[in-house]
Amino acid sequence: MRRTTRARLALSVVLAAGSLALGAAPAGAQGEPAPAPTQVNALNAQVQRQLGADSAGTYLDRKTGKLVVTVTTDAAADRVRATGATPRKVRRGAAQLDAAMAALESRAKITGTSWGIDPRGNQVAVQADRTVSARDLARLRRVAASLDGAVKVTRVPGTFRREVAGGDAIYGGGSRCSAAFNVAKGTTRYFVTAGHCTNISANWSATSGGSVIGVREGTSFPTNDYGLVRYTNGSSPAGNVNLYNGGYQEISSAADAVVGQSLKKSGSTTKVTSGTVTAVNVTVNYGDGPVYGMVRTTACSAGGDSGGAHFAGTVALGIHSGSSGCTGTNGSAIHQPVREALSAYGVNVY
Structure with missing residues (x-):
């Protein structure tokens, strides 16, 4: 179902793969500090509750x-x-x-494309990767042209793909992914990761060929991209994220990302990278099925980062899904909003 704008390991087995500290927020025009991430996300949630469809987005x-x-x-x-x-x-x-989103869904659902709401431009921002043929790109542009300026189409390098890889981190079914956040339901401990990862295997290990530390409790992909793994090795890991510099970031809450918000992404391949949110309510047409209601950012990522953490300071924002690659320090990391996964499984960050 398409969503609308209204909805909206360290070896210690802390499987939150990559912990992130939020970069400094921009200063205000008069030199006053900008709002903290927790304040921004709380206000954004309040506004969305109060205005609903009376707003075309926030940033x-x-x-x-x-x-x-x-x-x-x-x-x-x-x-x-x-x-x-x-x-x-x-x-x-x-x-x-x-x-406009509905028109794209029905008339231009092309593998290798992605679209989402850009409230700054008051448009639907469409990206077409290098696999989109000239013929399909022309069709996409025709649909966009029929929507009275509501849609903007751009080409992007690389290919939109889920970023699973063979290697090091959390292992299942011969593949490597990353974990996002440790979560709990009562006294039971779990971690959340990408659904396209939990689709691969029911059993997960901290090392390649190692003993099982967790079993799949839930998985959702395509349409969504989240999964839940329950710890079965008796561990009770801390509710933080590895910063890959010897430190860890505590996570105390979860929220939906806001366009323009600074965040960091942590995964087992690229470790910690930074970026900003550029679009919300994003549809990504992967080759093996679409995902809806995602968030597009400029953070870099690569194969094996799937399931990693996107967050701002102490606020959990998302579960890494994929990207179209990275050019220098400019990426296109896509995340699944974490609040949806928490709600689906009745778990909480801690």
Whole structure:
């Protein structure tokens, strides 16, 4: 089902593969500090609850780091001001952007494409990787041209793919992935990772050919990309993420990412990389099926990073899914929002 804009190992067996510290947020225009990630994500959640479809998306102002909320009416703008966020009137509302996404889903569902909401541009931002033929790209552009400027199409290098690899980290079914966050339900401990990883195997180890430390409790891919593994080795790992520099980042909450938000991605291949969120409610048309409601970022990633952690400071944001590759320090890492996975399995970060 397509979602709309409205919804929205260290060997100690801390299988949260890669821990990340949030980079410094931009200073405000008058020199005041920008809001902390926890404040930004909490305000974003509040605004989304209160406005729903009356907003066409939110993002962080590049200069101040403060939350901007797109609206189409003066009444909605007043409601935004009451929350402490900044309103911005735009041409297209949530319904129009939803309609554009629906048109792409029905008329231009092409392997190697991805689309999602870019609230800064008040558009649906479409990316086509190098596997998309000239004929299919022309079809994609025709559909975009029929949608009154609501869709912008760009070519990207590389190929959108799930980033499973053979190697080191968490192992199952002859493949390597990464784990995202340790989670709990009561006194039972688990970790979450990518669904395309848990689809591969029911049993997971901390080393290649090592003893099983966890068994699959749930998996969802395609459509979603999350899975749950229950620890079976008697361990009770800490609720933190490995920073790959000798340190660890505590995780205390989970939230949905905001466009413009700085984050870090940690995985067993590229370790810790940084980036910003560029689009939400993203559809990615992988070769073995689509995923919906994802988040697009500029963080770098590579094969084996699948299932790793995306987060901002102490806030868990997502589970690494894939990318179209990385050029220098500019990547296209895609994550599955972690709150959806937590809700699906009734577990919590700790």
